[in-house]
Amino acid sequence: MSEITHGDPERGNNPEGNQALPAPNQPSQVESNFGDSSGPLFSIYSKTAEEEDNKNAERWKNDADGILIFTGLFSAAVATLLGVTVQDLRPNSQDTSAFYLGNIYGVLADPNATRPSIPSPVAKPPPFSPPRYAVWVNSLWFLSLVMSLSCALWATSLHQWARRYIRVTQPARCSPEKRARIRAFFADGVDKMHMPWAVEGLPALLHLSLFLFFGGLVIFLFNVDREVFLCVVSWIGLFSMVYGLITLLPLIRQDSPYYSPLSILTWFSYASIRYVAFKVLVSTTRRYSSIATWQRYCGLMYRYRGWMLGGVEKKAEETASELSSKIDVGILDWTISALGDDDSLERFIEAIPGFFNSKLVEDLREHLTTDIRGRLFFALDGFLDRTLSSNSVIDSVKLRRLDMSLNAMNLIPVSHVWSVLTNILFYHWDHVPLWHLGAIAMIDLLLSMRKA
Incomplete structure (x- = not known):
């Protein structure tokens, strides 16, 4: 007769006998990792x-x-020129030979010269000084070359970073x-270690190395040939003026792409000076000026602080907000010109x-120009003309497009609305499925005719 074995009351009737089953109200490990209710929001993020x-x-x-690419070409050019100019920093054996040959020639050139009984010490060439x-x-x-090579190493490191x-922020298998x-x-x-500043500092260092090269080139040509020097320095001066204008242009016009x-x-220095100036005014005029003046100084101080931390983009956002009406009209105009197919126009x-x-x-209506x-x-006229005259557009789409076009004409002060309605009434009336035309479309049609 077989013996019946009862399960351990603490372990339950687990056939394995050594693993406890999870509690009914406790989610499993898999569910906690991938089936938790917070998963959708984490996934969206x-x-x-x-x-x-x-x-x-x-x-x-x-x-x-x-x-x-630029540092490779630039470093090769600088290294080539350095191979020529570095010879001027050390003594030249040919100069020493020329010195001794000159002395020998001076002795042998005059055979009648008296020779002293005691030989004079051998003349030595003067000490070398570059x-x-x-x-x-x-x-x-050399400084330009070293900075250029440092930029190359920095750029390579940027790839690795x-x-x-x-790789770290996008693991393949992870909850x-x-x-x-x-x-x-x-x-x-990345934000705390100012990674964007490191990226922006790389071109600045490269530009600095280029201007160091220009400085050395001007000095070199000045001592070699004055005509070549004048030609090169004229171009460098013109380029420096354009570069300075490009540097200052974002301070003058925030919409500048240059x-x-x-x-x-430059912008950071400009905003910092203004921020410090108004901070001093806020501290010194708190007791002696009116509340309105002091509050205005506080507002300007925080405004320039935002410029200092946000860069030129912060000022551009403020300017765009102030000119929002004109910018919105430009957005409307550009969108009209950019859209070509009827689906996009719809x-x-x-x-x-x-x-x-x-x-x-x-x-918006006040800033709409005649053009x-x-x-x-x-x-609108072309859109409706193509829609109503097309045999491939079904009746429901025609009605929907006609309805939305009339709604748009009710809001836009278009002076040629009557021409649009004339085209519908006299040229495309047979193509309009009037038996499906809703009351809203008919009302919009009458309103448009009254406005015209």
Whole structure:
């Protein structure tokens, strides 16, 4: 007779006998890693961050590639010239030979000269001293070469940093919460260690090495040939003026696409000086000025502090916000000109009512010029003409496009609305499926006719 074995009350009826089953209300390890309710939000964060990180890493790599190409060519040119000028820093054996040959010739040239009974000591050449200009030229060019090679090493390291950042923050097999936290941890390190500043500092160092080379070239040519010197220094002077203008242009016009690596330093100095000045005013005028004046100084102080920390982009955001009405009109105009196919135009026309009624878009109708209104008319007229005359567009699409076009014309002060309605009533009336035309479309049609 077989013996019945009862399970251990502490272990339950587990056939293995050595592993406890999880409690009914306690999630398993797999569920806690991949089935937790926080997983969707972590996944959204990781996906969005992955797109941004890939763009930043690609931009860093592209900058590094361009710098590597330039430093390779530039370093080769500087090294070639240094091979010529470095000879001026050390004694030349030919000069020593020429000195002794000159002395021998002086003795042998006059056979009637009396010879002293005691031979005079052998004359020695004067101690060698390199020309001062040669010291300056080689110092500037060697420094330029070393800085250029340092930029190449820096650019190579930038490639490695970008690849490591992507590899660490985007592991292949990892739970959503772990991947998101790792990315947030390293992204915080990138911000705190000022990684963007390191990327921006690389071109600045390369530009500095180029100007050091220009300085050495000017000194070298000044001591070689004055005509060549004048030609080269004229171009360097013109280039320096243009470079200075490009550097200062973002301070004058924030929408300028031109800037140099020194523009960031120039803007930082400009904003810092103003920030310190108004900070001093806030501290000194608190007791002696009115509250309104003191508050205005405080506002300017914090404004320049934002410029100092946010760079030129911060000032550009403020300027764009102040000119939002004109910029919105430009956005509307550019969108009309850029869209070509009817599907894109349909989405554009459908978005017009929301754009004009938005609280973020102010005084749009007042800034619409006659040219923009004319382009709107031609876009609407051509869109409706192609839609209503096409046999490949079904009736429901025709009605939808007609309805949204009439809604757009109700909001846009188009002076040629009557022409659009005339084309519909007299040329495309047979193509309009009136038996499906809703009441809203008919009302919009009457309103448009009344406005015209």
